[in-house]
Amino acid sequence: MIDLKLLRAEPDLVRQSQISRGDDPAIVDQVLAADAANRTALQDFEAARAEQKSLGKLVAQATGDEKQALLARTKELSAKVKQLQADADAAAATATELARSLGNIPEPGVPAGGADDYAVLRHVGTPRDFAAERVEVQDHLAIGEGLKAIDMERGAKVSGARFYFLTGIGARLELAIxxxxxxxxxxxxxxxxxxxxxxxxxxxxxxxxxxxxxxEIYYLEKDDLYLTGTSEVALAGYHTDEILDLEDGALRYAGWSACYRREAGSAGRDTRGIIRVHQFHKVEMFAYVRPEDAAEEHARFLAAEESMLQALELPYRVIDTAAGDLGMSAARKFDCEAWLPSQERWMEVTSTSNCTTYQARRLRIRERSEAGGTEPVATVNGTIGTTRWLVALLENHQQADGSVHVPEVLRPYLGGVERLEPLA
Structure with missing residues (x-):
């Protein structure tokens, strides 16, 4: 949730944020109106409550008709206070609900626009010239089936479309990554x-x-629980309602989990293989950091992701995602996209987001301020390894004979194997 003090002080900034994200700026005025109503209701409640307390003292000192009149007024005021409290609570709930519908404010420099309006920051590595090497390019599924590493047919038989088995060297390769x-x-x-x-x-x-x-999220109605699409969610919730000590620097966690996504909006997209599936695994980095250090922490995350891509010997590019393609909580997001030889395009394999204080405000995660109060911390997240990396690895490291080169960083996890050989 964005800072309501900022919203009151700079509503035009928030309106522009909504526009850059492709969202309705009119919600800003609705939030401001609800916030004003909430503060008015709270003031009325507090005034009535103060009068109620003062009457209590007078009743204790009064006698006779005066006391009876004060008791009648106290009873009347008690009902009024109860109603005003209900009004204030309702106004607060409305203001909070509306405020939570606002996305985070993009950082300065974030490109405006939608999914196609990103800015390319750099290219690292050069895609192989397969034609010059006389290698007939196969996609990751054909390669994986040749290695007996991926079984889509039985995945669909067991669980339906967009499910799969990783078998033999496929399972070992995912674990290695x-x-x-x-x-x-x-x-x-x-x-x-x-x-x-x-x-x-x-x-x-x-x-x-x-x-x-x-x-996009699976919901178990009977249990009132959600299946997570990233361990970012659990890691963000880890310190809910806590006051953190960041005196010695950021708190950094790396979560390993299975992940689930409905892929509800991807009908007809990447239906072959394991590019876009309902279940996968990944390692997600997450940090709690002071707001003034969040941008530097974000750069740290990106460097860690790039170090992994370079160790896997993958050509990739880094893009600065446009505001309209940010998630609600992100103020800035950098994507790393690996080259996909079979489709001759860049494919997102990882991303990292600076969520500033947005998530921490909603989850009430704070640190002590110098003035003795508390202030929300900032959160940063980023993926450093996931099942989709198998796609880029198999395709970029395929050889003419159907084998696959194994980058050195993975060999200790595969018993020293340097090349994966197709099985008859």
Whole structure:
């Protein structure tokens, strides 16, 4: 949730944020009106409550008819206070609900527009010239089937479309990527965690995932729990309602979990193979940091992600995502996209987001201020390894004979194997 003090002081800034995200700026005036109504209702309640307390003292001192009149007034005022409190609570709930519908304010420099309006920051590595190498490019599924690493047919038989089995070397390769990712995260100062994949509604809502993309999330109605699409959700909820000590620097966690996404809006897109599936695994970095250090922490996350992509010897580019393609909670998001030879396009394999104080405000995660009060902290998240990386690895490292080169960083997790050979 954005800072209501900022909204009151600079409503035009928030309106412009809504416009840059492609959202309705009129909601700003609705939030302001609801906030004003809330403050008025609260003032009326507090005034009546103060009068009620003063009457209590007078009743104790009065006698006779005066006391009876004061008691009657006290009874009347008690009902009024009760109603005013209900009005104030209702106004507060309305103001909060409307305020939570506002996305985070993009950082200065974030491109305006939608999914196609990103800015390319850099390219790293050069895609192979397969034609010059006389390699007939196969897609990751054909390669994976040749290695007996991916079984889509039985995945669909067991669970339906967009499910799969990773078999043999496919399972080992995913574990190798995730273990290497966790090791890299640890080297960058993150503490490893295995996280829950079912969370309560208040945690899912607190992270900002129940906005425009709520239909992407699996919900278990009987249990009132959500399946997470990233361990970011559980890690964000980890310190809910706590006051953190960031005196010695950020708190950094790396969560390993299964992830689930309905892919509700992706009909007909990437239906072949494991690019866009309902279940996958990943290692997610997450940090709680002071707001003034969040941008620097964001750069740290991106550097960790790039170090993994470089270790996997993948050509990639980094893009600065446009405001209209940010999630509700992100103020800035950098995507790393690996080259996909079979489709001759860039494919997102990881991203990192600076959520500033947006999630922490919703989840009531604070630190002590110098003045003795509390202030919300900032949160940063980013993926450092996931199942989709198998796609980029298999395609970029395929050889003419159907084998696949294994980058050195993965070999310790695969018994030293340098090349994956197709099976008859």
């Amino acid at each position: 995730l273990n290497a990712a966790m090791a890299t995260a640890i080297d960058h100062g993150f503490s490893p965690m295995i996280t829950p994949t079912l969370v309560r509604p208040e945690v899912m809502s607190g992270t900002g995932f129940l906005g425009k993309h709520a239909d």
